[in-house]
Amino acid sequence: MDSGRRADTATARAQAAQPSGPQQRYVNWKNTKDTFHKHGVCKTRAEARLKCDDFMNQRTSVSRKLVEVSIEEEKRYEIRLTSSLDVARFLISQGEPFHGDDESSTSLNKGTFREMIDWYKDKVDIVKDAYDKGSKNCQMVSLDIQKDLAKACAEEVTTVIMDEIRGRKFSVLIDESRDVSIKEQITVILRFVNDKGQVVERFLGLQHVQSCTTIVLKEALVSMLSSHNLSISILRGQGYDGVSNMRGEFNGVQKLIRDENPYAFYVHCFAHQLQLVIVTVLTSSVDIADFFNYVPLIVSNVGASCMRxxxxxxxxHDVLLEKIEKGEIMTRRGLNQESSLVRPGDTRWGSHLKTLLRILVMWEAIIDVLEIMKKDSIKPINNGGALGLIGKMENFDFVFILHLMIELLSMIDILSRALQRKDQDIVEAMHLITDVKDSL
Incomplete structure (x- = not known):
């Protein structure tokens, strides 16, 4: 068959080389099937036949030459891809950034991803050979590749989460936040019961929103759930931080969702409610509010410099040694550890308790440091208010409020930690709140 085809090709080339006369037009279209093969051969037809033969011969095609690679190069590519993926998975699991400011070959710090690739190459000869002898335009270390690997890992994790849910009833926990580029976004977390009967929470993703209106937030939530084939019809709970546009009884997000699904009950975060109650109660008293105004001043003045x-x-340290020698405090592993003052946070009142406990434990040392500040200052205006802080700390009202707040915040801190447990149910939470109210 091949010999006959080559003969036809040779004949076509010979005919194509002959000078062409007037082209014979084909006019008998009604009897095409019977007479087309009898049509005379012209130069145009011969050239078309040659082009067809060249096209049918795939071994000489340009596309085949471009994609033809050796088995060794394919193996090197697989090693490079696997190595980059291993490094990406490790960095993601540790929450580390991938790239640096300068990833050029002359940079001393190319970023965590490329530095780990270089470390991998030094430790494993096969990996080093794959990168050094492989194609230079397919090293699998560029910024786009790093982003693609991270995105692929995120999609795989999301797929596992979706398989874990498998049509189960679930609740959503939503909070609003801004990233470093000052873009408003919402964080969506799913809460459901797994096969073992355990309540688990899974981070679903971040969704950028143009504004914080109820309509926009509701559409963003529905869009994210729909993109993962989750329906609001199987939603059974909503948990927000109590902002008016989220918890609004008439126009809030929870109301809009309940209009579509009345079984999606809204629960205001108990721990957040507790924080709001603490802030409201403590700031309603002038003396207590004044006390908490002085606490940050004490912390900032004492810890303003490394020398202080x-x-x-x-x-x-000297005070602890003296108390240990007198038998005033016990010694045991974990006790009397070296510590420093911490500045209380604005939103987490658990940090206020930690600060007050540190002030109480380090009371003598704080007074001594303030005395040093008062003596070392050349002018009274340069002592940072040390004299006034000493007088305030030695006042009976300040000491009384300090002990009172430690007592109250300790009880509330236990409740706050219990309310934030993942396996906490609402019935037990209500009992805990009742017990704390009775204790107060």
């Missing part, structure tokens, strides 16, 4: 921090720790 060192002096504070040294004084505290």
């Amino acid at each position: 921090k060192d002096a504070l720790l040294a004084k505290h």
Whole structure:
């Protein structure tokens, strides 16, 4: 068959080389099937036949030459891809950034991803060979590749989460936040019961929103759920932080969702409610509000410089040794550890308790450091208000409120930690709140 085809091709080439006369037009179209093969051969037809033969011969085609690679190069590519994926998975699991500011070959720090690739190459000869001898335009380390690997890992994790849900009833926890580029976005977390009967929470993703209106937030939530084939009809709970546009009884997001699904009950975060109650109660008293205004001043003045921090720790160490020698405090592993003052946070009142406990434990050392500040200042205006802070700390009202707040916040802190447990149910939470109210 091949010999006959080559003969036909040779004949076509010979005919194509002959000078062409007037082209014979084909006019008998009604009897095409019977007479087309009898049509005379012209130069145009011969050239078309040659082009067809060249096209049918795939071994000489350009596309085949471009994609033809060796088995060794395919193996090297697989090693490079696997190595990059291993490094990406490790960095994602540790929450580390991928790239750096300068990833050029002359950079001393190319970023975590490329530095780990270089470390991998130094440790494993096969990996080094795959990168050094492989194609230079397919190293699998570019910024686009890093982003694609991270995105692929995120999609795989999301797929596992969706398989874990498998049509189960679920609740959503939503909070609003801004990223470093000051873009408003919502965080969506799913809460459901797995096959083992355990309540689990899974981070679903971030959704950028143009504004924080109820309609926009509701559409963003529905869009994210729909993109993962989750329906509002199987939603059984909503948990928000209590902002008016989320919890609004008439126009809030929870109301709009309940209009579509009346079984999606809304629950205001108990721990957040507790924080709001604490803030409201403590700021309603002038004396307590004034007390908490002085606490950050004490912390900032004592820890304003490294020298003051060192002096504070040294004084505290001496006080501990003196109390241990007198038998006033016990010694055991984990007790009397070196510590420093921490500034209380604005939203987490658990940090206020930690600060007050540190002030109580390091009381003598704080007074000594403030005395040093008062003596070392050349002018009274340069002592940072040390004299006034000493007078405030030695006042009976300040000491009384300090002990009172430690007592109250300790009880509330236990409740707050219990309310934030993942396996906490609402019935037990109500009993805990009742017990704390009775204790107060």
